[in-house]
Each structure stands twice: as C-alpha cells, then as structure tokens.
Amino acid sequence: MRHDKIVTSFFFVLASLTLHVGSPTTQAVEPARLITYQHEGQTFYALSLMPEVAKPQTDASAIVVLFDTSASQQGAYRAAAMQSLESLLEGLRPNDRVELLAVDLGVKPMTEAPAAADSLELVAAVEELEQQIPLGSTDLAGALQAAAERLQATDAGQRTVVYIGDGMSIANLLDTAELSQVVGKLRDARVSVTSFAIGPKLDTQLLAVLANQTGGNLYIQDTMIWQDEAAGISDQRAQAENMRNAQNAGKQLAEWTSATVLWPEQVQFASELGKTYPATMIPLRSDRDSIVLGVTNDQLPESVSINIRTGGAAGSTELAWVVRPEASQDDHAFLVEILAAAKADEGLSLPTLGSVGLLGTARLVGARMDQLAKLAERAVATGDHEAAQRIAQAVLDADPGNAQARTVQFAVEHAGPADHLGGALVVDPPAPAAAPAAAPTLAPVEGDISLVQQPAGQVVPGTVVNEPAPILGSGLLSQMTGQVVGGGEFLDQVEQERRVFVDMLRKEIQNTLIDARALMTTHPQVAIQDMKLALESVQRVADLDASRRAELVSKLRSALKEAHYQASLKDELDRQREEELAASQAQKLINERLTRRIEREKQLMSRFNALTDERRYSEAEEVAQIVEEIDPNGVTPRVATHWVRFKRHEYLMAAARSARYQGTWDALYQVELSHIPFPDVPPIIYPEADVWQELTTRRERWKSVDVSARSKAEESIQAALRETLKTPLNYEAEPLNIVLEAIADEYNIPIVFDKAALDEVAISAESEVSIVLRNVSLKSALNLMLKEPGLEELTYVIDDEVLLITTEEKANETLKNKVYPVADLVLPVTTPQLIGGAGGGGGGQGGGGGGGGLFNVADDIEADAASKQPQP
Structure with a gap:
C-alpha cells in the first residue's frame, strides 16, 4: 500500500473527528501553545492561537x-x-x-x-x-x-x-x-x-x-x-x-x-517556524482557538514570537503571543501524516477546527495506523515480507509506539532467507573428491537455514537457499531460528510446513467467509472488501498447489458473487425504504395541507352564513367565490354561490315590489287630490310681456359677477380692445415688437412682452409678422396677428395694468374668480298648479304623471330597501 494513499485516506472519514466540534466544552484554552515532533532531521509542529477578546465587539450581525x-x-x-x-x-x-x-x-x-x-x-x-x-x-x-x-x-x-x-x-x-x-x-x-x-x-x-x-x-x-x-x-x-x-x-x-471574528491583515511569524499551513493565515475566533501547522529544518528556539494585525467589527487590533515550544513526543507523530497531506493544496483542505479538531485528527490517524498494522500482519502471514516491511515502517513513522507494527518489523528482520517467497531451490553439484577444499567449517548463522549439513572439513560451494516458508507467526519464528536441517529430513519438514500453512490458510479463508456472510446483509461492501483482500492473498501465495488454490479461489469468488447480490439487494431495499419514507412524508404533507384547507373552508363558510343572515348578500357572494378558489371541484362552494345569488335576487325583487306598490298608491293618491276643485279667489293676474322683458334686461348684468377688482387702467385697456381699428393694419414682414409699439402709441395702452415665457418656447419678440386688416375690433386684430405662423403659441392677457404678450400656458395660470347664478341648478323646478276652471285638466295631468315621473323610485333599490322590511 502506498504511503500517500495512507495519508490521504483519513480525510474522507471525518465524522469521528468533527463530532466533538459541535459539543461545547468548558475546558480552559491557553492563549498559545506549540507542540512539536522531530523526525528525520525536521521539526513538525502545531501552533494553537487564542485571541483574548473580553466581549463581542458589536451588538448586531x-x-x-x-x-x-x-x-x-x-x-x-x-x-x-x-x-x-x-x-x-x-x-x-x-x-x-x-x-x-x-x-x-x-x-x-x-x-x-x-x-x-x-x-x-x-x-x-x-x-x-x-x-x-x-x-x-x-x-x-x-x-x-x-x-x-x-x-x-x-x-x-x-x-x-x-x-x-x-x-x-x-x-x-x-x-x-x-x-x-x-x-x-x-x-x-x-x-x-x-x-x-x-x-x-x-x-x-x-x-x-x-x-x-x-x-x-x-x-x-x-x-x-x-x-x-x-x-x-x-x-x-x-x-x-x-x-x-x-x-x-x-x-x-x-x-x-x-x-468575534478577527480577520488577519498582517502576519509576522518567527523565521524559525519555516513553512506554515494553511499558507494564508486563517481568521481567529473569540470562542475557540485556531490551529496553524508547520514544518521546519531549523532548531526551534526557547521562545517563539507571533505578531498578527487583524481587522474586525471594532477596527484594527494588534495581537502578540510569545510561546515556548514543547518537547518532541511520539504522541505527536501524527503531524507528519497531516502535513504530508496539507502540502498538496497548501493546507486549503485542512479540517482542523481548533484543538478539539486536531485531537480528533490524531485519533483518526491512530485508528488508520492500527488498520495498516493488521494489513502488515496479514502480509507477513502470506510471506510478503517486503510489503509487510513497507507498511510497518509507514505505521511506525506515523505512530512510533505501535506495538503491532514493531512486532511485524521484528518478525521480518529475523526471518531467514528460507522465509521469503518467490525463490527456487538451487543446489550446485558437489566438487570432485580429487580437489578437496581446505576451508573451515561454516557454522550456521542465527536466522539462516542450511539445506545440507556439511561434513567436517568440507564445504559445498554454490549452495543457495531460497525456499518459501510463508507462515511467520511468532511461535514458528522462535522454533525456526537457528535450526540446521540436513538430508531428506529437510524435505519432510518443508512438506509438513506446507501442509500446516495450507490448513491455516484454509481456516483463515473459512473464517473470512463466515465473517463476510455475517456482514453481507448489513454491510455488504465491507464483506466484499475483506473477501477481495483474502482472494488477493490466495492468488499471491507462491507455494500452493493448483488444486488447493482453485478450491479457495472458487469459494471466495462464489462468496463474492453472493456479496455483490446482497449489496445490490440492500441498495434496492434502501432505495425502496427511502422511497417509502419520501412517499410517507409527501402523504403527510398532503394530509396536513388538506386539513388546513378544510379548516379554512369551514371558517370561510361560517363567515358566509353570518353575512347571509345579515342580508349582506354581495359580500357573502365574494366569500363564496374565495371558497370556490380554494376548492374548485367542491360541491359546497358552488352551491353556496348560486344560493346566495338566488337569495339576493329574491330580496331585491321583494324590495322592488314593495316600492312599486307604495309608489302606485302615492301616485293614485295624488290623482285623487288633484280632483279636489278650488275657486279663483283671489285670482292670479300675470303681467304684460313688456314687464317680463324689462325684468330679463335688468337681470342681465347679474349673469356673472367678476369678484376681482379692476383698475381704471385695465378698464381702459378693455375698452380699447373693444374699439374698431382707427386705422387699417398693413404690415409686411415687420417685427412683432414694432407692430405692437405702433398699436400701443395709437391706442394709448401699455403693451409688454413676457420675455421669460417667450424664451421657454424659443419665440423672439422680433419675429416677423405680415397682416392686412381693417374694420375689425382691436381684440380680433390681436387674435389674428398672434395666429400667424411661428406665433401660434402666443396670446395676451390683461395683468398688472398692462397688456401682456405671453404664452398660452402662462396665460392659463392667470385665473380670475367669477360668480354665476346657479339657483336653478340647486332648487327643484316645480310645475305650476293650474287654477280657475282647470280642475279637469289638473286631473288629467296628474293622471299622466302616473307614468311620467311625478313620483320617484330610488335608483339604488337595494340601498333604499335596506331600511325597510319587504311587504308581504
């Protein structure tokens, strides 16, 4: 197994490491601590930094x-x-x-x-x-x-x-x-x-x-x-x-x-600390320490200084620590493994959250080393001493106190040449008797096994021993160390050892299969991994006859097939279980939504019934439509909508009938009243037409009243505008200001331009105008003049005792208050009652009024009927 794979693998099993991070701890944390481990001339260390912050620097986040x-x-x-x-x-x-x-x-x-x-x-x-x-x-x-x-x-x-x-x-x-x-x-x-x-x-x-x-x-x-x-x-x-x-x-x-979180802005480590990880200094927290890992070739001094300037919610903060490196301990050997992995990405993927996280990492590395030590023992048992030596050395590098690895290393170092796999038995023919060699007798060296016991005074040249002896348990090693076997006894011993080895291998495979079948239903992948390792061991054993090898391989492959089937079956069962769980959760959510919808529908229907009892049918219909939106396929909201509409229509019809009955009675009553005769005493005498004409003329001046006070100058301007032109206007392409100055001089009225308003519409007072007019009022002449091309936006108003030439927009802003008689709009116009001998005519007119509007029915029958109960 490669060393880098061993180092990298522990980062993917982090549950046990970070499980402690979530648990609050009351253990006091030192402001700074530096633990070390020396290995192969280098010093590996872990630096713990804890900022001393009294309280949170901000009350809002x-x-x-x-x-x-x-x-x-x-x-x-x-x-x-x-x-x-x-x-x-x-x-x-x-x-x-x-x-x-x-x-x-x-x-x-x-x-x-x-x-x-x-x-x-x-x-x-x-x-x-x-x-x-x-x-x-x-x-x-x-x-x-x-x-x-x-x-x-x-x-x-x-x-x-x-x-x-x-x-x-x-x-x-x-x-x-x-x-x-x-x-x-x-x-x-x-x-x-x-x-x-x-x-x-x-x-x-x-x-x-x-x-x-x-x-x-x-x-x-x-x-x-x-x-x-x-x-x-x-x-x-x-x-x-x-x-x-x-x-x-x-x-x-x-x-x-x-x-409080402090963000490093400037970091100054002692030069003796060498390379640090992560390469970019991590932020510091007030509620836990932060871990910096590193390796250096220099000897660490008695005290190391660290200075960090940080920024945070309260601004810049200067932090300083002086820490004494602790003595190197074998318990800190896990730092070698962590730093080896950290070099790949400059410490970006380090999961060391404080001292608790670092301790969890150490435990995880130790657990991995125990697993590797077991692999080394298995390699020794199969005779692969080279792999066992590499694995044991890797374990001891990360965990020098690992007893299992030391045992494996001792067994490998004290195994003789016959204990190694892969060689063949080679014995050179003995030398002729005529050429005896005068060489001293070679005594067997401890740990070596000789194939032939030499006669006194003779040496067999070219003797090479490389016969496999794959079983390397501690008891067998102690028995084999230093033994010398000769003649045919050696072959018997080798055969015996082979039989013992085959029996032990068969029992080991049998135990592996029993354990694997026990794990197949719950942890099939673990069982598959164990059987693959066992299969690899069987295939790598050199001194095993083909029939035995085929038998063991067949058993393992059959069990592997069963394990793969159990794995697929477990995956399918897990998938079905997850689907059932998801379906159950979905059904639960659906039921909860249905319950909430039904409860809301009940509340709305209670509101609907209350509004119906109060005869507020329009509002009740709106509530019914909301219920129908909630339950579009339900019977209750649809029936409620149609029922409340029917009730509203019935109520309105009842109100309308009641109003019609009452109006008819009132109209007929008025007809009966119009049949009552009355004498023409005193008689009504209407004046002559001239009197009515005079009254109309006298009222003319009161049609509109201008409440704004006019000065004499403004009245003279108004009078001048009503006058007919004294002289004809005959201008051809003359500037507007020249024409208006001539009119102002002739009629003795001041004419002024509103320069600001003209500038807004980009019209100059010197704009040319062409006009020929006579026998019209000055007012009409000005209106026609200001309708010339280019002057359409201009008009005039009388303001501040001058005739102001301005724009229509500005003129509309100059308002005047006028009063108009509106008595005929407020007071109802009553039909004069006929007198004299017109009693019959009044009755006829009253009868005609029955269909012509002499009595009123409210436009909003529902509003009018709200205060009345419908008549039966």
Missing part, C-alpha cells in the same frame, strides 16, 4: 441562513432541521438582521430584505419554507457565493452565513480550484461560515474546511433516535428527543453568531 431543501432532507431530518432553525432565530439578538434562503439546485430567497429574527416577515418566510417539498440536489458553491454577495452589500461589521444541511454538494462538486475560489470570495467579503450538519449522509470534511478557512464553526447532529419497541422507545419519545437535540443545536448556532 448580518446573518444569511442557507437552509438545504434537497431531496435528502426528509422525514425526521427535515423536522429536526426546521426545529434548529426556529431555535436559532429565537436565540439571536434584537439588533441582528437575518435573510433566509432555500438552497437546492438554485437559491430561492424566502425574505425580500434583511429583517429582525422576530419580525412577521421572517415568521411568514419560515412558514413558507416549511411548505416547500424537498427535491433535487444541492449546489453549495452557488449558495455560498449568493450569500456572500448579499452580505457584502450590507454595512454590518459582523457577517455570518449559517448553513443547515448535509453539506453534500452533489449538483456542483467542489474541486481544489473551485473551493479556493469560493473561500476567497467569502474571505474578501469577511463572511464566516458556521454549519449544522444534519442528514442521512454528511460531508463534514467540506463543512469543516469552510469553517476553518472563514473563521466559522461546525455542529454535527447527534445520533438520530428511531422508534424501537423492543428497547421501549416509542415514536413520540424518539421525535421529542430529536427535537430537543435540534433545539440545542439551534441555540449553539445562535451563540456562535455573536462571537
């Missing part, structure tokens, strides 16, 4: 909540996420301003603008979000960029994105380049990302990286509680426990939004 509405957020996960959102909003400060966005393939704003957490707008937004059905996948990169743009437009000193979801950006997988772009945009806008990871599958690595790079935090859901009748856990109890955990998460998220 701009917050954008990204709520995941993808298809994975269903059932209990969706309910818990909604509960955490409500708890978050309840825990925010009064001055905080919040925007709510729904996130899946796109971003859907739930609020139009930032609002207070307890505002009606945000309450309505949460209700609308609750009605949205989870569908599609998530584009987390687009959502974060949209949130950064919204927050950058605000002037708040503290800006935070709170993400609630599983972090699975399936719609837009973030590679290193795009992740760097998103993080850069968030850092430029000074936006921290805090997340609540909740869902059936979580990408906690991505959420931890975003929190680490932006000065945020990460809370991972507690284990979901499910209904278990055997354990005495009811569905109601499970839901209550999940809601309680989600509520705690929301409170923690609200508390994190008020923490």
Whole structure:
C-alpha cells in the first residue's frame, strides 16, 4: 500500500473527528501553545492561537441562513432541521438582521430584505419554507457565493452565513480550484461560515474546511433516535428527543453568531517556524482557538514570537503571543501524516477546527495506523515480507509506539532467507573428491537455514537457499531460528510446513467467509472488501498447489458473487425504504395541507352564513367565490354561490315590489287630490310681456359677477380692445415688437412682452409678422396677428395694468374668480298648479304623471330597501 494513499485516506472519514466540534466544552484554552515532533532531521509542529477578546465587539450581525431543501432532507431530518432553525432565530439578538434562503439546485430567497429574527416577515418566510417539498440536489458553491454577495452589500461589521444541511454538494462538486475560489470570495467579503450538519449522509470534511478557512464553526447532529419497541422507545419519545437535540443545536448556532471574528491583515511569524499551513493565515475566533501547522529544518528556539494585525467589527487590533515550544513526543507523530497531506493544496483542505479538531485528527490517524498494522500482519502471514516491511515502517513513522507494527518489523528482520517467497531451490553439484577444499567449517548463522549439513572439513560451494516458508507467526519464528536441517529430513519438514500453512490458510479463508456472510446483509461492501483482500492473498501465495488454490479461489469468488447480490439487494431495499419514507412524508404533507384547507373552508363558510343572515348578500357572494378558489371541484362552494345569488335576487325583487306598490298608491293618491276643485279667489293676474322683458334686461348684468377688482387702467385697456381699428393694419414682414409699439402709441395702452415665457418656447419678440386688416375690433386684430405662423403659441392677457404678450400656458395660470347664478341648478323646478276652471285638466295631468315621473323610485333599490322590511 502506498504511503500517500495512507495519508490521504483519513480525510474522507471525518465524522469521528468533527463530532466533538459541535459539543461545547468548558475546558480552559491557553492563549498559545506549540507542540512539536522531530523526525528525520525536521521539526513538525502545531501552533494553537487564542485571541483574548473580553466581549463581542458589536451588538448586531448580518446573518444569511442557507437552509438545504434537497431531496435528502426528509422525514425526521427535515423536522429536526426546521426545529434548529426556529431555535436559532429565537436565540439571536434584537439588533441582528437575518435573510433566509432555500438552497437546492438554485437559491430561492424566502425574505425580500434583511429583517429582525422576530419580525412577521421572517415568521411568514419560515412558514413558507416549511411548505416547500424537498427535491433535487444541492449546489453549495452557488449558495455560498449568493450569500456572500448579499452580505457584502450590507454595512454590518459582523457577517455570518449559517448553513443547515448535509453539506453534500452533489449538483456542483467542489474541486481544489473551485473551493479556493469560493473561500476567497467569502474571505474578501469577511463572511464566516458556521454549519449544522444534519442528514442521512454528511460531508463534514467540506463543512469543516469552510469553517476553518472563514473563521466559522461546525455542529454535527447527534445520533438520530428511531422508534424501537423492543428497547421501549416509542415514536413520540424518539421525535421529542430529536427535537430537543435540534433545539440545542439551534441555540449553539445562535451563540456562535455573536462571537468575534478577527480577520488577519498582517502576519509576522518567527523565521524559525519555516513553512506554515494553511499558507494564508486563517481568521481567529473569540470562542475557540485556531490551529496553524508547520514544518521546519531549523532548531526551534526557547521562545517563539507571533505578531498578527487583524481587522474586525471594532477596527484594527494588534495581537502578540510569545510561546515556548514543547518537547518532541511520539504522541505527536501524527503531524507528519497531516502535513504530508496539507502540502498538496497548501493546507486549503485542512479540517482542523481548533484543538478539539486536531485531537480528533490524531485519533483518526491512530485508528488508520492500527488498520495498516493488521494489513502488515496479514502480509507477513502470506510471506510478503517486503510489503509487510513497507507498511510497518509507514505505521511506525506515523505512530512510533505501535506495538503491532514493531512486532511485524521484528518478525521480518529475523526471518531467514528460507522465509521469503518467490525463490527456487538451487543446489550446485558437489566438487570432485580429487580437489578437496581446505576451508573451515561454516557454522550456521542465527536466522539462516542450511539445506545440507556439511561434513567436517568440507564445504559445498554454490549452495543457495531460497525456499518459501510463508507462515511467520511468532511461535514458528522462535522454533525456526537457528535450526540446521540436513538430508531428506529437510524435505519432510518443508512438506509438513506446507501442509500446516495450507490448513491455516484454509481456516483463515473459512473464517473470512463466515465473517463476510455475517456482514453481507448489513454491510455488504465491507464483506466484499475483506473477501477481495483474502482472494488477493490466495492468488499471491507462491507455494500452493493448483488444486488447493482453485478450491479457495472458487469459494471466495462464489462468496463474492453472493456479496455483490446482497449489496445490490440492500441498495434496492434502501432505495425502496427511502422511497417509502419520501412517499410517507409527501402523504403527510398532503394530509396536513388538506386539513388546513378544510379548516379554512369551514371558517370561510361560517363567515358566509353570518353575512347571509345579515342580508349582506354581495359580500357573502365574494366569500363564496374565495371558497370556490380554494376548492374548485367542491360541491359546497358552488352551491353556496348560486344560493346566495338566488337569495339576493329574491330580496331585491321583494324590495322592488314593495316600492312599486307604495309608489302606485302615492301616485293614485295624488290623482285623487288633484280632483279636489278650488275657486279663483283671489285670482292670479300675470303681467304684460313688456314687464317680463324689462325684468330679463335688468337681470342681465347679474349673469356673472367678476369678484376681482379692476383698475381704471385695465378698464381702459378693455375698452380699447373693444374699439374698431382707427386705422387699417398693413404690415409686411415687420417685427412683432414694432407692430405692437405702433398699436400701443395709437391706442394709448401699455403693451409688454413676457420675455421669460417667450424664451421657454424659443419665440423672439422680433419675429416677423405680415397682416392686412381693417374694420375689425382691436381684440380680433390681436387674435389674428398672434395666429400667424411661428406665433401660434402666443396670446395676451390683461395683468398688472398692462397688456401682456405671453404664452398660452402662462396665460392659463392667470385665473380670475367669477360668480354665476346657479339657483336653478340647486332648487327643484316645480310645475305650476293650474287654477280657475282647470280642475279637469289638473286631473288629467296628474293622471299622466302616473307614468311620467311625478313620483320617484330610488335608483339604488337595494340601498333604499335596506331600511325597510319587504311587504308581504
């Protein structure tokens, strides 16, 4: 197994690492701490920095909540996420301003603008979000960029994105380049990302990286509680426990939004610290420490100084630490693995959220090393000493105190040549007896195995030993070390060892198959991986006869087929279970919507009945139409609409009949009154026509009254305008001002130009005019003159005792108040009653009035009848 694969793999199993990040801790954190580990002449270190901030630097934050509405957020996960959102909003400060966005393939704003957490707008937004059905996948990169743009437009000193979801950006997988772009945009806008990871599958690595790079935090859901009748856990109890955990998460998220985030502007590390990761200094938080990793070839001094100038809500802040490096310890060997992975992207993907995250990383590296140590033991058991040595060395580099790796390394180092695979038995023929060699006897060296025991004083040249002995347990090694076997006994021993090895290998494969079948139904992929490793081991064993190998391979392949079938069956069952869960949730939402619709319909129908009882039929019909919009296929709203229309028509007809009966009676009563005769005493005497003419003439002057007071100058101008031209006007292409000056001199009236008004319409007083007139009034002459081409927009008014030449628009602004008699418009005109011997005529006229309008029926019968009860 390659070393780089070992290092990289632990970043993809982050649940155990970040699970502790979401748990609040009361342990005091030192302002600065520097742990070290020396390896191969280099010093690997982890630096913990904690800014000392007394209290939050601002009492208001701009917050954008990204709520995941993808298809994975269903059932209990969706309910818990909604509960955490409500708890978050309840825990925010009064001055905080919040925007709510729904996130899946796109971003859907739930609020139009930032609002207070307890505002009606945000309450309505949460209700609308609750009605949205989870569908599609998530584009987390687009959502974060949209949130950064919204927050950058605000002037708040503290800006935070709170993400609630599983972090699975399936719609837009973030590679290193795009992740760097998103993080850069968030850092430029000074936006921290805090997340609540909740869902059936979580990408906690991505959420931890975003929190680490932006000065945020990460809370991972507690284990979901499910209904278990055997354990005495009811569905109601499970839901209550999940809601309680989600509520705690929301409170923690609200508390994190008020923490101070300091953004590094200038960083000065001691030169002895060498290369640091992440390459760009991460933001610092007031509620947790920040981790900087590094490696250097220099010896660290007794004390190291760090100076950072940061910016935040309260402006620039100078931070300084002096820290003493701790002595190198083997427990810190995990730093080698973490830094090896960090070099690939300059520390961009480091998920070390504070000291708690670093400790979780160390535990994860240790667990991975234990797994590799087991692989090394298996390699020794199969005789692959070279692979076992490489794996054991890699484990010891990351975990020098690993006892399993040391045991494997000791076994490999003390294995003789016959313990290695891949060689063949080669024995050169002995030398002729005539040429004896006078060489000393070679005693067997510890750890070596000789094929032939040499006679005294003889050496067999060319003897090469490379026979496989794949079983390398500690007991067998102690038995084999230093043994010398000769003659045919060696072949018997080799055959015995082969039989023992085959039996052990068969039992190991049998145990592997038993364990795999036990895991097939629940964890088929793990079973497949174990059997693939076992199959590879069987195929790599050199000293195994073909029949045995074929038998073991056949068993393993048959079991692999069964495991693949079980895996596909489990995937199908999981898919069906998820579909059933989604269908159940969808049905539940449909039932809830139906219940709400029925309840609303009941309320509206109660309102409808009340309006009908009050005879407010038009309003009742409007309510019935609303009910019909809610339930377009329902019988009740359709019947209600037609019934209220019928009731309104019946009521109006009853009112109309009542009014008709009353009007007819009144009209006939007037007819009867007109039949009453009366004498012509005293007689009515009408004056002569001349008298009426004189009265009309005298009233002429009162037709209109101008209430504005006119001066004598204005009256003289008015009189001059009514005069007939004294001399004919005969001008050809003369300037207008020259013509008007001549008229002013002749009639002795002042004529003035309104220069400002003429400038607005771009007409000059020197505009040429051609006119020939006689035997008309001066008023008509001026009107005709000002209708010449180019002068159509001009007119004249009498104002301030002068004749002002201005525009029509300005003239309309000069208003005068006049009074007109309107008595005939206000007082009704009554028909004079006939007298004298016209009694019969009056009766006839009264009878004609019965159809001609001598009595009135109200135009709005419904309004008139509202105060009357219909007559039966």
